[in-house]
Each structure stands twice: as C-alpha cells, then as structure tokens.
Amino acid sequence: MAILDIDYHAGNGTQDIFYERADVLTISIHADPDYEYPHYIGFANETGTGPGLGHHKNFPLPKGTDDTRYLSTLDEALEMIRGFAPDYLVLSAGMDIFDADPLGQFHVTRAGIRHIGIKIASLELPTAVIMEGGYANAELGENVVTLLENFK
Numbered sequence: 001m002a003i004l005d006i007d008y009h010a011g012n013g014t015q016d017i018f019y020e021r022a023d024v025l026t027i028s029i030h031a032d033p034d035y036e037y038p039h040y041i042g043f044a045n046e047t048g049t050g051p052g053l054g055h056h057k058n059f060p061l062p063k064g065t066d067d068t069r070y071l072s073t074l075d076e077a078l079e080m081i082r083g084f085a086p087d088y089l090v091l092s093a094g095m096d097i098f099d100a101d102p103l104g105q106f107h108v109t110r111a112g113i114r115h116i117g118i119k120i121a122s123l124e125l126p127t128a129v130i131m132e133g134g135y136a137n138a139e140l141g142e143n144v145v146t147l148l149e150n151f152k
C-alpha cells in the first residue's frame with residue numbers, strides 16, 4: 001500500500017503511524033512546517049526509521065506554490081509510487097491547497113486540481129480517496145468533483 005497525502009498540512013498522523021514500516025510507502029506534499037502547522041514535523045529530512053527507512057517522503061513547499069510547482073512535485077511523488085509498485089493507493093485528499101482557501105497559502109487553481117486528479121488516476125491503482133481539509137466552503141464541492149472526475 002502507498003498513502004499519498006495532498007492536504008495542505010503535513011500528514012503528521014500518517015507519518016507517525018507508518019514511520020517504521022517498509023510495507024507502506026507514505027508521501028506527503030504540504031506547506032513547509034517552517035511557516036505552517038504542524039511546525040514540528042513534515043521536514044524533508046524525515047524519511048522513515050528502522051525497517052521503514054526510505055519509505056516516507058515529505059515534500060515541503062513554499063508559500064505561494066502555484067500549479068506548475070505543485071504539479072512538478074507531484075510528478076516526483078508519483079515516480080516514487082510507481083517504483084514502489086503498491087497493490088493500491090490511499091489518497092488523503094485535502095482541498096486546502098486551493099488558491100482561495102482561507103487557511104492555505106498555496107495558489108493551486110481548479111485547473112491545477114484537475115491535473116492533480118488526472119496524474120494520480122494515471123497510476124491506474126485501486127484508490128481509496130479520503131477527504132481531509134478544505135475550507136473554501138463555497139468552492140469545496142466543485143473542487144472535489146474536479147479532483148475525482150478522472151478516476152474510473
């Protein structure tokens with residue numbers, strides 16, 4: 001199994017649970033904890049421990065991360081997942097990466113969210129999508145539909 005966390009905030013709980021396991025690849029793309037909650041975890045040098053070493057990856061990103069930056073980072077994450085060749089994927093889908101999110105400081109547009117969905121779906125893995133954050137309430141439903149519409 002692989003878990004990909006695209007919520008704006010670092011996936012601290014997921015990281016903690018699977019940090020010592022080699023059978024689960026966990027990847028989180030998120031706001032750098034240098035400026036964003038949770039400030040104590042989610043740094044690039046945290047890569048697992050013991051048998052889990054190399055099976056966790058954090059991609060901390062700067063304020064103002066736009067579609068281009070986000071999607072190129074996602075490409076790196078998806079390469080890791082392809083290399084790990086899991087039987088299935090769990091996607092922690094936080095929509096607080098959205099440009100207009102009141103808590104987030106990324107500038108990922110709806111077109112960016114569409115491409116995120118297309119890229120993740122292109123893994124062609126059985127995928128469980130778990131809804132996480134997202135606080136731009138008026139746009140949340142549309143964003144989630146946009147993310148999901150390219151999964152079969």
Ligand SMILES: [Zn+2]
Pocket residue numbers: 007008009094096132133134
């Ligand atoms: Zn969040």
